[in-house]
Amino acid sequence: MSQSAFITPPLIGRAGELARLTGVLERARGGEARAVLVAGDAGVGKTRLLDEVAGRAARAGTTVVTGHCVDLGDVGLPYLPFTEVLGVLAADERFSAVLAAHPVADRLLGAGADPARDPDGRLRLFEGIAGLLADLATVAPVLLVLEDLHWADQSSRDLLRFLLSRGVLHRPGPGAPDRRLAVLASYRADDLHRRHPLRPLLAELVRLPAVERLELRPLPDAEVTRLVRALRERPLPEATVRGIVARAEGNAFYAEELVAAAGAEADGVPSGLADLLLIRVEQLSETAQQVLRTAAVAGRRVGHALLCEAAGLPEDELESALREAVGRQLLVPGEGGTYTFRHALTREAVYADLLPGERTRLHGSYARLLAARGRTAETAAERAHHYRESHDLPEALTASLDAADHAQRLGAPAEELRHLETVLELWPSVAPDARPALAGVDPVTLTLRASAAAAHAGDSHRAVSLTRAALAGVSQDADSALAARIRYTLAGNLLTVDQLKAAFRYSSEALALIPAEPPSRTWVWAAATHVMAAIHLGEAETALRIAHRALGVAEELGASDAQADLLISLAILEGGGRRSAQGQERLRRARELARSVGHGPVEMRALFNQAISRFEAGDLDACLPLLAEALERARRTGLLSSTYPLGMRYLQLLVMYTLGRWDECLGAAAEAEAALPAAGTFATGPALYVAVARGDLTAAERAHALADGPFDWMGTLVAGIVRTDAAALLGDPEAAVERMREALTALRDDSGRRPDVGVRLAALCLAAVADRAAELRGSGDERELRRWTDTATALVEQARASAADDKEGRPQGPEGQAWLARAEAEWATAVSGPDPAAWEKTVAAFGFGDAYEQARCRLRYAQALAAVGRRTEALECAREAHKTAAALGAVPLLERIDTLIRATPSPGGNTVSPLTAREREVLRLLALGRSNRQIGEELFITGKTASVHVSNILAKLGATSRTEAVAIAHRRGLLTPEPTGSG
Structure with a gap:
């Protein structure tokens, strides 16, 4: 991989641990010596964290020395990490005087006898090292880092033990200069077996008052996702990111290795990582390795009894x-x-190391053992897997169908889809007389069922392709009801991927295939979809x-699910739309009808329309509890990843963002990350809005990744908003306009209408x-000014057209009108001034609840007031915006507000300084003629x-030299004259 493709990321996901360690350093700098034992599994990020802490300490003027322990087997070199530390100090002439004052340290540098053979010499050595560290600490604070203690001699x-229990940490007088020492020592927790020699020492040390333990746990999935994205300059496909996150299980090193191998070994363990994982396996006895290989075939987890039977070992040998x-x-x-592999990648590496025949034999054993215990639904998925891997395809097909039925009953559509696709894949390879002889079990019906599972799992594009496959597989003389059902199912799936004309065509065909008389459920559903x-x-x-005709038929047939779906459509179409009282009543009734007959997808559509109607009306407080209830209902029915719940998840985070509950928004987004499929990543989009508003402009690149893969309307919308806003915040109007046009071009559906987000x-x-x-305006470049005022006019006309009406032809709600007001105000600023x-x-228009946008507009209002000399009102308005921006953590907005406040003359006529404290x-020291070095020494900065x-x-x-800056500061009253002495 090229250097440009794989980069060193910033420290991610360790803010709490970093704060704790920097706090220890602060206390040490104040004379309170401390030690921290940093524990964690191999690759979890101990070294990366310690490097970050050491770098910060060094920049703050702390002397940092690091010693590494090395795995040398039984022939360990005595005092190896301390020898390394002393070698570094000896090579630096700044420490020569301190080293000369402690000649006992020469023994570790090879100038004296081995202290291990002389008990008194050993004690003098220990005291000498403690004294050396204490003397170093009087010159500057000291950070001693010891890495990989699990390998220490x-x-x-x-x-x-001596240093932490009797040495420098315990010298009298907290706050004394010789106690400005911090010790950070790391070790691998997963290497500490019961008889490891470090275990008793750790137990002893953590009882000391000046010693604490910090355990680095695996990173949360959301942080691993950030890490994976930060490792590549070009975004990885979202599905690849999610696969890496799932397999890395919070281990930063594993994630980095998987990213490095992405595209080359995406389906296996990278060879270097596999070798590293297998080293520990090969340290086991041959019997233990055999048991581990047998367990690996079972999967991540295996029961004791099943493992015992599969391994074929006597109980005592197995134990x-x-x-x-x-x-x-x-x-x-x-x-x-049960027994579980500590990390899934270890299991993958062991499994990949099996010989092909060994793998097939063990899978066959597991399949037979599970079948002998009863062909229960709970074991169907396991049986299907083992039968397939042992090449018993008829049994694999039957078990896969059982597993699909079980997943459907549990409300697990993604798993149902996976098992149905296995059935369809195996079908041609199994003889007809060996296939299950059940009604509705044929390739076309199974494919149609798989498309429904894909839709419920949130994979809309897969649902479309499966329904197309069902349509291609149906014969010309097939039952017309089945042919119509396939077509209206395809039409519904096409709507979710914004292929509107194709959807209308197929729903028309479905309606034409079924006569309206006699009334039938198939006709009603074809009509509802149309x-x-x-x-x-x-x-x-x-x-x-x-809709009106079909509603009558649905009521006549008692088809409550179709009746509910048609009521939702009528709520959107008639009267004042879904925001009206009539629309709200129809949505409520539709929701109750759908729930009464257990039709989850229609119930989700009703809930979504209820929630979005409250948002459109600006009733955000009523929106959130409704969304929380709806999403909980979706979770219980197994539909959390389907189209409408994904939209409700986005809306929930959008409402939190709009109300200024940004930390809550980020928390909810992090929780949702792990549960959402790759197709649904737009649902956490408002977290990207927060990131941009807080100054994280890398969010624009993360948003761009939403455009990868098949077209997703909502993903494109989120990316368009984030990338346009980021460009505007950077002061790049060319890029902002380009990002906007790209988004609008992509979002314009095949009906030709403008998307509402255009405003x-x-x-x-x-x-x-x-x-x-x-x-x-004041530059004299009239041609360039005219170009941008013309651009502003074109943009405001676009805003007016977008805000004129919504998709149903009604005026937009409070949000759309507020954005139009802002567009008008910005246009006026561009063409004639604030x-x-x-x-x-x-400002008033955004009063419906959008805290951030209202604060942004308050800043513009303050700027406009200042421009016409209304300084008191300007400062009052700016300070109000400052409160909101500070509460939100909106750093770029805060900086702009601070700049305005400093530059705006106060009512008394004095100018507020544009400079920070x-x-x-x-500036005061500049006026006294100090150099940069002298300024640094006086202010304790570099x-x-x-x-x-x-x-x-x-x-x-606006100065070109230090002298000119001082002169300007004097003229503007920014410098207080230095007091003169009295003689």
């Missing part, structure tokens, strides 16, 4: 082998007499006519365009940091 363990594997922490005992397709395509008259995207672009026009009245109207301190502050001061004051 006995002498090093003894010296560490001995298991004890060995558990002691080495390769297997973990669980409830119900009504939905007509609504999406803007054929309101057709939709209304068929929001236009307003976001207009902010950057207005700022550019303001910059150009208009306080327009911005006052905009630290910059004012630097010379480089002082230089950065000086550069900021020059930029803010």
Whole structure:
């Protein structure tokens, strides 16, 4: 892999641990010596965390020394990590005086006898090292890092015991300069078997008052996802990201290895990682390795009794082998007499190392053993897997069908789909007389069932392809009801992927295949689907006519599910739409009808429309509890990943974002990440809105990844909003307009109508365009100014057209009207300058509950007020925006507000300084003629940091030199004269 493709990521997911360790360093700098024992499995990120802490400590002026323990088997070198530390100190002339004062340390550098052979010499050595560290600490705070203690030799363990229990940590007088020491020592928790020599030492050390233990647990999936995305300059496909996250199980090193191998060995364990994992397996006895291989064939978890039968070992030999594997922490005992591989990748590596014949034989054994215990539904999936891997295809087909039925009963559509696809794959390879002879078990019906499972699992594109396959497989003389059912199912699936004209065509064909008389459920559902397709395509008259007719037939037949679906469509179509009282009543009734007959998908459609109607009406507080109830209902019915619940998940996070409950939004998004399929990643999109607003502009790249793979309308919408807003925040109007146009082109459906989001995207672009026009207004470049004012006019016209009406032809709700008000105010700013009245109207328009956008508009309102000399009102308005921005953590907005407040003259006529408090301190020293180094020494910062502050001061004051900056500061009253002495 090229260096440009795989990059070193920032430290991710360890904010709490990092804060704890930096807190220890702060206390040590104050003279309170501390030690932390950092535990974690191999690859979990101990070294990366310690490197980050060490880097920060070094930048703060702490002396950092690191020693590494190395696995040298039984021939360990005594004091190896401490020898490394002393070698580093000896090579640095700054420490020569301290080392000279402690000649006993020369023994570890090869200049003296081995202290291990002389007990008194050993004690003098220990005291000498403690004294050396204490003396170093008087010069500057010291951080001693010891890595991989699980490999430490006995002498090093003894010296560490002395230092932490009797040495420098316990010198009298907390706060003394010789106690400015922190010790961070790491070890692998998964290497500490019961007889490991480090275990008793750790138990002794953690009881000491100045020693604490920090365990690095596996990273949450959301953080591993961030890590995986940060490792590549170009985004990986979302499905690949999710696969890596699932397999890495929170281990940062495993994730990095899997990312490095992505595309080359995506279905296996990367060879380097496999070798590393198998090293620990090969340290077991041959019997224990055999048991581990047998367990690997069973899967991640296996019961004791089943493993015993499959391994064919006497009970005592099996128990001995298991004890060995558990002691080495390769297997973990669980409830119900089960054993689990500590990490799934270890199991994968062991399984991949099996010989083909050995693998087939063991799978066959497991299949027969499970079947002998009874062909229960609970074991169907296991049996299907083992039969297939042992090449018994007839049994695999039957068991897979049983497993699909079981998954359907449990409300697990993704698993049902997987088993049905296995059945369809095996079908041609199994002789007809060996297939299950059951009604409805044929390729076309099974394919249609699989398409429903895919739709319920949230994989809309897979649902479409499966329904097309069913249509292709149906014969010309097939039952017309089945042919119609396939077509209206295909039409419904096409609607979810925004192929509106194709959906309308297939629903028309379905309706034509079935006569309206005599009344039938098939005709009613074909009609209900055609009504939905007509609504999406803007054929309101057709939709209304068929909906009323079909509703009467549904009531006559007692088809409550179809009746509910038609009521939802009529709520959207008639009267004031779903926001009206009539619409709300129809949605409530539809919801009750669908629930009464257990039709989950229609119930989800009713719930979604109830929630979105409250959002459109600006009633956000009523929206959230409704969404919470709906999503819980979706979870219980196994439909959480289907189309409408995904939309409700997005809406839930959007409401939290809009109400300014950003941390709650991020928390809910993190919880949803693991549960959502790759097709549903748009649902957590509002978390990206938060990221951009808080200054994380890498969110734009993460949003761009939503466009990978098959087209997804909502994913494209989220990406368009995030990328346009990020470009506008960066002050790049060209990029903002380009991102907006890309999004609108992609979002325009085949009915030709503008997407409603056009007003929001236009307003976001207009902010950057207005700022550019303001910059150009006094430059004299009239041609360039005209270009941007023309762009602003085109954008506001787009906003007006988008906000004129929604898809049903009615005016947009409070949100759309607020975005239109902002677009109008930004346009006025661009073409003629800030208009306080327009911005006052905009602030009020966002009062329906959008805290962040209201704060952004308050800033623009304050700028407009300041521009016309209304300084008191401007400062009051800016401070109100500041409160909201600070509460939200919206850093870019805060910075712009601070800039305005500093630059706006107060009512008394004095100018508020544009400089921060630290910059004012630097300016004072600049006026006294101090150099950067001298400034750094006086303010206890580095010379480089002082230089950065000086550069900021020059930029803010518009000065080209230090002398000019001081002169400008004097003229503007930013410098207080130095007091003179009295003689």
